[in-house]
Amino acid sequence: MLDIRNLTKQYGGLTAVDHVSTVFERGAINAIIGPNGAGKTTFFNLVAGAAAPTSGEIRFEGKNIAGMAPDAIARAGIARTFQTTMLFEESTVLDNLIVGHRLRTGSRLWDVLLHTPRHKRDEAACRDKAAEMLDFVGLSAIGNHMIADTSQEQRKRIAFALALATEPKLVLLDEPAGGVNPGETDGLVALIHKMVEHDITVCLIEHKMDMIMSIADRIVVLDHGAKIADGSPGEVRNDPAVIEAYLGAEHAQA
Template sequence: MLEIRNLTKRFGGLTAVRDVSVTMEAGKINAIIGPNGAGKTTFFNLISGVHQPTSGSIVFKGQDVTRLRADQMARLGVSRTFQTTALFDNASVLDNLIVGHRLRTRSGLWDVLARTRLAREEEKICRDKAERALDFVGLNHIHHRLAADISQEERKRVAFALALCTDPNIVLLDEPAGGVNPEETVGLAALIRKMVDSGLTVCLIEHKMDMIMSLADKILVLSYGEKIAEGTPAEIRANPQVIEAYLGSEHAAA
């Protein structure tokens, strides 16, 4: 679904991502791991159109999308979450999600102000989409609550739902289990698996190795912006370079 070829990103004299090539497989959970400063989030920013690469190419479903902006990538079906979930805290959870599907609407400012038929029809579509996304992530019971009043784990689920509201083909999850406890991590992992079972492709960055090793179909390992390994969890766990760079000897023995 997503093919990365010799991707490089330089910020002045710093090379954050260097000559990385990888394929993200459709209908799979593709994980990216590596120590802090390895270039993982920069890599996501390149894929999603937040940053433009210095060199290399990105091909999505057979189309060269290397120079597309983030909004163009989202319209093509690439959605992402961020390490910190930014919501409109003074709006309800449902209203936060209604905004997400606006990406797919055609009504403009005049339609909204004049309450045209198009605006009314699209508002209903956005609301229906938001309600289905909330149901998918198990949060229908808090649709009316202000975003400021929900827990960290619920914010993570809302971020998943917001990504789903854009009608994606692939979802990029940046540390989806960051800041939640082990029990909540298990629940989020089950939700990620549910997303893939529903037909989506997932690529995630995560530091919780137990979660990654039990969840991912394929893992890419970055270190100092370079790819040092790629393979199944079993292959990554046994890779000497990965053990030295990141995982530690306890994973080699597991």
């Protein structure tokens, strides 16, 4: 589904992503791991269009999307969440999700100003999609609650729902379990599996290694912007370069 070829991003004399090549298969749970400053979030920014690569290709379903605008990449079928949830605190949960489906509608400024039938249909479709995604992540009961009154774990689920409202084929999750307790982490893992069961491919950045080793089909390890390993959890866990750079000996299998 996603074919990365010699992807590089330089900021002046700093190389944040250094000639990274990898492939993410459709229907799999893929993970990007590595120490702080390894280039993981920059990698996500390049795939999602928040930054343009210095060189290299990002082929999504055969098309090179490198350098395309974020809205065009979202329409192509890639959605993302962020390490810090970005939600409107003084709006309801449901109202926060309505915006997610707008990129799949056709209303323009004049439709909004004149309240045309198309605008009314699109508004109804966005509200229906928001309610559907809220149910998908298990939060239908709090649709009318203000974001300011929700917990960190609920905000993670709301961020998932917002990404899913765009009707993506691939979802990029940036530290989806960050800041939640082990029991809540288990619930988010179940939700990630549910996405895959509904034909949504997942790629995530995460520092919780027990979670990654149990959930990922494929892991890419970055260090100082370069790929130092790429393979199954078992292969990565026992790679000497990964143990030295990131995991530590306690993660290696006997």
